[in-house]
Amino acid sequence: METKTSVEFDDKAIQGLEILLHEFWILRDKNPGEYQLVREREKVLRRYLDDKFGLLLIVHQHFIKLEKIPVEPEPWMGIPSFQEQRDYALFSYAMAFLEDKTVGEQFLLSELSEEIRHEYAGEEGIDWTVYTHRKSLIRTIKTMTDLHLIQTVDGNIQRFDTDEEHEVLYETTVYSKYFIRSFPEDLTMFTGWQDLLKEDWRYQQEDERRKRVYRQLFFSPGMHRGPENELDFAYIRNFRNRMMEDIEKHTHYQLRLFKNTAFLSSMEPNYRYDYYPSNKAVTDILLQLSYHFHQHPAAFVPSETGELLLTRGDFDGILLKLKEKNGSGWSKYFRDASIDAVRRECLGAMESWMMAETDDEGDMIYIKPLFGILAGKYPDDYKEKGEDHE
Numbered sequence: 491m492e493t494k495t496s497v498e499f500d501d502k503a504i505q506g507l508e509i510l511l512h513e514f515w516i517l518r519d520k521n522p523g524e525y526q527l528v529r530e531r532e533k534v535l536r537r538y539l540d541d542k543f544g545l546l547l548i549v550h551q552h553f554i555k556l557e558k559i560p561v562e563p564e565p566w567m568g569i570p571s572f573q574e575q576r577d578y579a580l581f582s583y584a585m586a587f588l589e590d591k592t593v594g595e596q597f598l599l600s601e602l603s604e605e606i607r608h609e610y611a612g613e614e615g616i617d618w619t620v621y622t623h624r625k626s627l628i629r630t631i632k633t634m635t636d637l638h639l640i641q642t643v644d645g646n647i648q649r650f651d652t653d654e655e656h657e658v659l660y661e662t663t664v665y666s667k668y669f670i671r672s673f674p675e676d677l678t679m680f681t682g683w684q685d686l687l688k689e690d691w692r693y694q695q696e697d698e699r700r701k702r703v704y705r706q707l708f709f710s711p712g713m714h715r716g717p718e719n720e721l722d723f724a725y726i727r728n729f730r731n732r733m734m735e736d737i738e739k740h741t742h743y744q745l746r747l748f749k750n751t752a753f754l755s756s757m758e759p760n761y762r763y764d765y766y767p768s769n770k771a772v773t774d775i776l777l778q779l780s781y782h783f784h785q786h787p788a789a790f791v792p793s794e795t796g797e798l799l800l801t802r803g804d805f806d807g808i809l810l811k812l813k814e815k816n817g818s819g820w821s822k823y824f825r826d827a828s829i830d831a832v833r834r835e836c837l838g839a840m841e842s843w844m845m846a847e848t849d850d851e852g853d854m855i856y857i858k859p860l861f862g863i864l865a866g867k868y869p870d871d872y873k874e875k876g877e878d879h880e
Contacts, residue, residue, distance in 0.1 A: 499538065499740050503531040507741060510535065510547070511708060512762045515555035517638060517665065528554050538740060543708070544701035552664050557671060559690050560709045561702050563683065566842045567709075571633050576612070576623070580630040583609055585670060588639065591662045596643060599650065599658040603627060618654040625651065631658075639666040699725050703733075707745070711766070711843045712753035712860040716795050726752050750796030750859040767864060771821035772839045777866030778812050779836065783857075784865050796859030805855050806833055819868050 506528045518525040536547045546557045583606045603618055610616040616623055631647045634640050645658030680686055703722050706713045715723040734745045743754040759765055767773040783790045790798050806829050817825055824832055840846035845861035
């Protein structure tokens with residue numbers, strides 16, 4: 491069966507898989523070419539996604555959607571445009587509001603805002619005279635528009651920023667009925683997100699470990715060995731050759747396996763994805779930080795699972811040394827920034843790439859083994875050349 495899948499999995503199928511893994515969904519009227527490509531390779535894609543990931547591919551006359559369910563939710567998996575929990579709450583209330591609307595039905599912003607204000611169950615409540623509450627609704631509406639769940643008929647939501655009485659006319663789309671994932675059981679039967687994940691695996695008992703490993707590798711920057719996933723990591727070790735061959739045949743990625751971490755890399759960057767290292771200024775500092783650890787192995791001894799444990803003071807001290815040594819090559823923002831600001835930027839980037847974790851107070855920093863895979867430094871003569879690494 492797998493041999494047949496490999497033979498049929500041509501370049502179009504590889505491209506289709508890449509689109510499905512990256513996009514939330516493919517809308518036929520917005521991306522007809524991508525929609526048609528996936529339709530043409532639907533059979534082989536559906537078989538591969540079910541066999542390796544245990545994921546459902548939904549092919550609808552108006553859209554195509556891959557239901558992507560992670561092994562464990564991560565902070566960076568949220569909606570990028572949302573900034574606080576209230577945004578997600580307002581989004582949920584807005585989606586509930588749309589449930590009672592027919593496709594193409596129009597409604598006013600005031601109708602939606604009043605419904606949310608009336609139904610909102612949060613302790614603080616909702617008050618549209620409060621600026622931060624209005625900004626939260628603006629982010630929600632913009633996100634719904636970007637996802638094509640609603641479309642603007644008349645007006646500009648941005649004016650709600652300064653005027654809580656401002657009106658905008660919207661219209662529901664066919665996609666609003668399919669955004670929320672369907673569950674086989676009544677949602678009121680679940681007590682938390684953990685129950686939702688367990689419910690998914692209840693239907694994935696066959697080859698569960700393989701499916702979990704594939705989801706971790708494709709949906710996360712990396713996978714770290716630890717007590718909670720020792721068997722999953724052992725699976726990669728035991729089947730590394732078979733997995734390497736399979737992944738290279740069906741994607742543009744290569745499996746990289748080390749003692750304490752595994753991840754996918756690509757020699758062919760694609761505009762759809764974020765890559766590490768990137769051209770962001772913070773990447774320079776992160777590579778130099780990794781190089782510093784490699785240059786002082788006696789001072790930074792990792793645990794059995796490859797982690798380095800540092801206090802916030804230790805981390806700041808290293809950043810100060812790096813700034814003294816390499817600061818002239820840093821971007822202007824980082825040259826002028828305080829060490830507190832540099833630390834926040836570095837840790838934010840590292841956490842988003844699953845390269846670091848901090849405790850609740852931020853006093854202890856756990857450097858993950860993935861961080862040590864890549865390291866870099868400026869050329870020895872970069873100062874003499876007058877290079878200003880903006």
